[in-house]
Amino acid sequence: MGNLEKQQNDKILSSLLAKNSEEQIDVAKAITMYKVKKENQRRKDKTMSSKSDKLKPQKKPHKKSSKKKA
Numbered sequence: 754m755g756n757l758e759k760q761q762n763d764k765i766l767s768s769l770l771a772k773n774s775e776e777q778i779d780v781a782k783a784i785t786m787y788k789v790k791k792e793n794q795r796r797k798d799k800t801m802s803s804k805s806d807k808l809k810p811q812k813k814p815h816k817k818s819s820k821k822k823a
Contacts, residue, residue: 762784769783 762780765787766780766783769787
């Protein structure tokens with residue numbers, strides 16, 4: 754489990770360092786920043802999906818009445 758965690762941390766740090774190569778980033782700060790960003794994205798997606806469900810009208814099947822001609 755420790756090896757997988759280390760690989761994930763390295764991946765996160767390398768992606769953040771690639772974006773902000775001119776700055777030196779504290780490891781703990783970088784990991785926290787990554788987690789907060791993902792959490793905010795998850796919350797945003799969740800609220801957007803719940804809003805879109807509320808705004809959609811419920812579709813009711815329309816039955817055509819059949820009128821018999823004599």
